Amino acid sequence: MSLHKRFEQAFMPNYGVPPIALARGEGTRVWDVDGREYLDFIGGIAVSSLGHAHPALVEAVSKQVATLAHTSNLFLHEPEVLLAERLLGLLDAPARIFFANSGTEANEAAYKLAVKYGKREGRSYFVAAENGFHGRTIGALSLTGKKAIRDQFGPFPVDVRFVPYGDADALKEAVTGDCIAVFLEPTQGEAGVVPPPDGYFEAARQICDATGALLVADEIQSAIGRTGHWFAHQADGVTPDILTLAKGLGGGLPIGACVGFGEAGRLFDKGDHGSTFGGNPVSCAAALAVLDNLDLGHVKSVAAGLRGGLEAIRHPLLKGVRGRGLWLAAVLKEERSAQVQQAAAEAGFLVNALQPDAVRLAPPLVVTHEEVNAFVEAFPAILSEAAA
Structure with missing residues (x-):
């Protein structure tokens, strides 16, 4: 057969x-x-x-799996700390990291961070882009603006208002003082690799600053050198409040990351979120090999x-x-x-x-x-x- x-x-x-x-x-x-x-x-x-x-990826993974393959989140290990420190150095901004296993899990972590912020501040809804893609799990799917994959699994647990991607005026109109967060891709991946007009991400940062909404940059596809920069938002001169990573970070090993900048990096309290396999030593070793060899x-x-x-x-x-x-x-x-x-x-x-x-x-x-x-x-x- x-x-x-x-x-x-x-x-x-x-x-x-x-x-x-x-x-x-x-x-x-x-x-x-x-x-x-x-x-x-x-x-x-x-x-x-x-x-x-x-060869570098094979060596790093082989050495790590022969040394320590798994710890859970009950114990820490050096590869996860080294990787977090390395990413923070590349980002060059005060931030804290949560490691997950995939892009959708990274976006789930970002979603939960934003929900906690919204509850604390008395805010009630999200804004995301039409045709945007943030993942298949229910939280990430709530923020995904592709009706063909979204609508059959509703209703969703949060109010999300979708605006045309790249339209700064529509974004400004949608984001008020009640908005929790704006989820955007620096370039829309699954929509067809669609970059925004020049200045769009800068405008999004200004809109969020004016209203107090969080700006979440989904860089699941665009980060780790894919666009010629370590992170696509760096080319736009914009620092988001929350950044999500996955895909190219592990070079083939499953890993995702949610980065909270400034205050957003301290929103979670002990017990608020977790992952059994997140920050796995083997995946972290693979990611370090990727960063060392790009x-x-x-x-x-x-x-x-x-x-x-x-x-x-x-x-x-x-x-x-x-x-x-x-x-x-x-x-x-x-x-x-x-x-x-x-x-x-x-x-x-x-x-x-x-x-x-x-x-x-x-x-x-x-x-x-x-x-x-x-x-x-x-x-x-x-x-x-x-x-x-």
Whole structure:
């Protein structure tokens, strides 16, 4: 029986059956169970920062799992402290950290922090963006502005008012002195890698400062070098009140983080929140290896090459390119992203049909100029095959 059939019989149907079964990876390349090689331009959905089987990541995880694999939150260990200190140093602002296992858990922690703030201050509602994505658990889903995945699981425990992303005037109108917090992505990921207009995050900071609402930056996809900066909000010159991280932080190991700046870092009291596996020694060791081995200069250089190469393509199916750093969307003139994904796989490249008219490109941050050039050279033929 094929691996696909076994998967179908063993798992709930929420993912369908993925078309490709991967067996191993090395660097920016992966091989399926039939031995076919692909250049990975998905990176595990912006997760595999160092690619696959990076020697430093393998060494760090192997050494840690052979030393101390788990402690629970009843005991502390040095890798979690080192990682927290390292992140705080990169953020360069007074803050405190809670470690979780995933992005949605990081956002749940942020949600609970904000709820506690709202109760203390007598505030009653949240503001978030239309088409925003913050996770699948009920708290995070409450803040997610995608009706297709949200509405069937309501009603939700909190009042959330959604505004068009990038519209500072609409945001200003929605945020009053009764608003608890504003949840925003510096660039909307699942909506199609959609950056806001220049100055939007700065305006959001000013609006929150004027009303006393907390500004929460969901950087699950955009942080840890993905945009060419350690954190995307740093490029905007804005410090949020709460920051959430995950995906690329662990380089493939599950880890999330909720960072509270200033007063927000002291909202939780003992017993207010917890996680059995959060801050796991092995995941923390992996994250430290990621931070030690990322080269932001390389990311910026190779990202410029990828964007420039794609923008130079003239093809009747390609409308344009948007995004930041090594986190781009090839925007199509027709809803044929699924066909582009299939044609790319047939040509030996993994890409993601993110929206019907948008293809996500999020390769490992160690992708080379040669690999980027190979993809750019192959992309026109991929588009032609998808359009046929």
